[in-house]
Amino acid sequence: MAKQRPIIAFLYDFDKTLCTTDMQNYAFIPSLxxxxxxxxxxxxGFGRRNRIDGILAYMYTMLREAERKRLPFTRADLVDKGRDIVLFPGVEDWFCRINDYGTTLGVQVEHYIISSGLREIIEGSSISAEFKEIYASEFYYDENGVPVWPKLAVNFTAKTQFVYRINKGVLDVSDDKTLNDSMPDDSKRVPFTNMVYMGDGLSDVPCMKMMRAYGGQAIAVYQEGNRQGVEDLLAKGRVDFIFPADYSEGTALDTTVKHIIQKMAIADLLWEENVQQLRGIGGDVLPNQVGLF
Structure with missing residues (x-):
């Protein structure tokens, strides 16, 4: 049986990380x-007055305003509005380029979304098929595709649970038991040391802190309007790297990400060589030896 290639996972916020503004701003809000x-x-304001989680507040406001204006609000309508999303330069072919680079180094690259935006709108974007899983806020719909209840609300701190899901390979959000089961480090599908989180600001700090605490990498991208805030994240040690939001081949972002993949690939290779040597002398691979690199 062929040996499973090491997996490197890229975890992305969506709004202002891969696209230029909040996803609702492109088509949904103008339709109102x-x-x-x-x-x-x-x-x-509705959320503050009623002490409602900010994500649930915006989801409710979407429903209420569409009803007030007597506008269609179905899953299909939201997906269609995702087609108007404007991506940053280089994003369209970023995933293919990064995947191919990983293949040359003997690693498998996977991409995930962890967003407080709406899954339905993301699914309408031109890049939705690039992700192994999309974790984002979402409605539950009736048989006519009409929303009847929030299915998932991903606020800023809730984002971290999905990092654990990717780490263990427990991707089904309804499966809490397996997620919380004890699992040896060496059996986890994607080590934290093989993760890269990419975001744009304070809403991403909980996930960025996880990366820095557990040996992964955290990258913040910026437009000129939020450059100062991102520079502050770097100065305070909350992120490893910052770059303009340009994913084109040959940019500083592209080059540094490839260096990160190369480093992670070499670390995996060294770990495997260490394991083989231990086994060759009849030694055991101890749990605290996993993830040394």
């Missing part, structure tokens, strides 16, 4: 006859 500033002020 509102500006993004008006919609978000309404959603955030």
């Amino acid at each position: 006859g509102m500006t993004p500033a008006e919609f978000w002020a309404e959603a955030n």
Whole structure:
């Protein structure tokens, strides 16, 4: 049986990380006859007044405003609105390039979304097929595709649970038992040391801190408008690298990510060589030897 290639997982926020603004701003909010500033002020104010989680507050506001304007609000309609998403330069072919680079180094690269935005809108984007799993806020729909209840709400701190799911390979959000079962480090599908989290700001800090604490890498991308905030993350040691949001081949972001993949691939190779030597002398591979590199 062929040996399983080491897996390197890229975990992305979506809004302002892969696309230029909040995903609702492109088509959904204009369809309400509102500006993004008006919609978000309404959603955030509603949440504060009623002490509602911010993600649930914006999901409810989407439903309420669509009903007030007597506009269609179905799953298919939301997916269709995702087609208007504008991606940063280089994002369209980023995944293929990074996958191919990983293959040349003998590793398997996977991509995941962990977003507080809506899964339905992300699914309408041109890159939705690139992800092994999309973790994002989502509605539950009836047989006519009409939302009747929040299915999943991904707020900023809740994002971290999905990092653990990817680590253990327990991707089904309804499977909490397996997620919480004890699992030896050397049997976890994607070691934290083989993870790269990419985000754009404070909402990503919990996941970025996990990466830095457990040996992964955290990258923040910026547009000119949020450059100062991202530079502050770097100065305070909350992120490893910052780059302009340009994913094109040959950019600093592209080059550094390839160096990270190379480093992770070499670490996996060294670990495997160490294991083989221990086995060759009749030694055991101890749990605390896993993830040394």
